[in-house]
Amino acid sequence: MRDTPLRLAVFDCDGTLVDSQHSIVASMHAAFAHHGFDLPSAETVRRVVGLPLDVAIRRLAPDVDEAFSLEVSETYKASFFQLRQAGGVVEPLFDGIEAVLDSLDKAGWLMGVATGKSQRGLVATLNQHNLLRRFVTHQTADIAQGKPHPDMMFKAMTETGVLALHTVMIGDTTFDIEMAKNAGVQSIGVAWGYHERTELLDAGATCVVSTADELTEAVLAMAQD
Structure with missing residues (x-):
């Protein structure tokens, strides 16, 4: 019998x-x-990263209807795939991320991913860094409702058998924080991504961290609550 709950x-x-x-x-x-x-603009694109692709496209091009946004989404996917095939996809890990994963793994935490990427895209990204097997649940926009809907979080908790009380979402956008709030779980914002610290806090983040070391400390502290 486990002395501590799954996290x-x-x-x-x-x-x-x-x-x-x-x-x-x-x-x-x-x-x-x-x-x-x-x-x-690049800044405008960064602002919609994390949303379902068709939703992001409609925010970038408000005059586009839903049907045409799906067509543009397919063009985007084809462009991204061609870029990857040509070796042009650059997706470096942020500093210290592997150390965060090592620390949480050592502390007994289960880890998952919830992303606006497709399954194919997520697998390609994680495999690039030999990280696929570090995550026990992979939630993507093509198998679940997109952020900020809580579907990805609910599926992740169901797959792992972890209660909302012992689950935390870690993300860089308000869409991540809102998804966590909608699922009834805590959230930690990271300041190295695409939305501002104040936006993450206003959306309901428990805290916002600036470095990987701070992220590890913040997650592990939740196990003491």
């Missing part, structure tokens, strides 16, 4: 685990150019 840390991917902004912006620009749209 689950769910990480966002883009902007939290890896810095994928350049590849995302390049693929979005390629998709918009293909369809004859004006190119959104």
